[in-house]
Amino acid sequence: MEVIPSQVCQVCGVEGAHGNHFGAVSCRACAAFFRIPDFQYNRDGLASLVSSNRTPAIPTTFESFVGRPEMILFWDSEKPTFKTLIDVKFLVEEATKIFNQPSQSVYKSDSCLQRLSIGIKESRNEFESINKITQEVVSETWQYYFLTVARWLMHFDEFQKLGEDIKLKILESAWHIWATLDRHSATATYRRNNPEAPKTQIISRRGVLVDLKTAHFDSTWLSDYPSWQISYFLRQSSGDHFDIIGALIELQPTDMEMTFMLAQLSFEYAGKRCQGEIQKVTEHFQNVLANDLHKYYVEELKMVKYFDRLAKLMKINNAIQKNLWEHRPRMEVAKMFNIIKIEFSHPEMFKDSGFN
Structure with a gap:
């Protein structure tokens, strides 16, 4: 049986990432956080849902937190354009x-x-x-x-x-x-x-x-x-x-x-x-x-x-x-x-x- 190495969450650093969510390889907790309408910076409560011996690291920048540049995150592709x-x-x-x-x-x-x-x-x-x-x-x-x-x-x-x-x-x-x-x-x-x-x-x-x-x-x-x-x-x-x-x-x-x-x-x-x-x-x-x-x-x-x-x-x-x-x-x-x-x-x- 082939052993697939576990990936590390690009947001909190926890091993055992679930997959690619919104452009970032993330665990289930962080993936769920992306869908929360009430934005908050400290995600320790969510990170604790995943059992790990590693202390979660809080990202220091907004870009590292969401896994993509701020410009792309807030670009409204549905905004009507007139040319x-x-x-x-x-x-x-x-x-x-x-x-x-x-x-x-x-x-x-x-x-x-x-x-x-x-x-x-x-x-x-x-x-x-x-x-x-x-x-x-x-x-x-x-x-x-x-x-x-x-x-x-x-x-x-x-x-x-x-x-x-x-x-x-x-x-x-x-x-x-x-x-x-x-x-x-x-x-x-x-x-x-x-x-x-x-x-x-x-x-x-x-x-x-x-x-x-x-x-x-x-x-x-x-x-x-x-x-x-x-x-x-x-x-x-x-x-x-x-x-x-x-x-x-x-x-x-x-x-x-x-x-x-x-x-x-x-x-x-x-x-x-x-x-x-x-x-x-x-x-x-x-x-x-x-x-x-x-x-x-x-x-x-x-x-x-x-x-x-x-x-x-x-x-x-x-x-x-x-x-x-x-x-x-x-x-x-x-x-x-x-x-x-x-x-x-x-x-x-x-x-x-x-x-x-």
């Missing part, structure tokens, strides 16, 4: 129109990377400074980047050959991670041109300057909790372990290098997320652009030994992806406890964006 639906169907329709427009070749070039670089040569010397980040500001940023990336992708001949469904899936997957690198790049350029500017100033999108120290974030549309409490759950713009903006300032990528970084980051992320046919397509895209980058280094820059520089550029991309993956558990917690009170008509479009 705001954000309809972004019009953005998908606008992107579809962009995909259906006849392609316009600005100039002839054998390099796909060269043609893609046309789409990022938008520069502004003047910046609009905003002091309050509202739902309207955030929505305008979403719209700006979603449609900007759609137009940018259409400079890539290989992308134009795809079916509409695959085009949309790649766009819906990659637009926000493209936006992350673009914001970092724009902020790096701004700080390089304005060395005295405080590091709290960032470019939220091309032409829009925000000082994170002084700007007020109106989060009432996003959550019932104050902005300082929900900031932990929103994906941050910088990596926690690597100074992305500092690395960009030091390396000063050329337009061709930045184009490759944007494409590699977007296509690798979209491929990992979508898998299957789309991953095969995006891997092909990366190979095509990698060959073009090699020619650019060797033929135009006369840089035969470029591996070290390319490794530093890819370290930036890897840091952005790492920051994105590490953020996922935070957003899952925010969803579980209804911290974020918005939902989207196209939820896949905002996965890993910091809002869904």
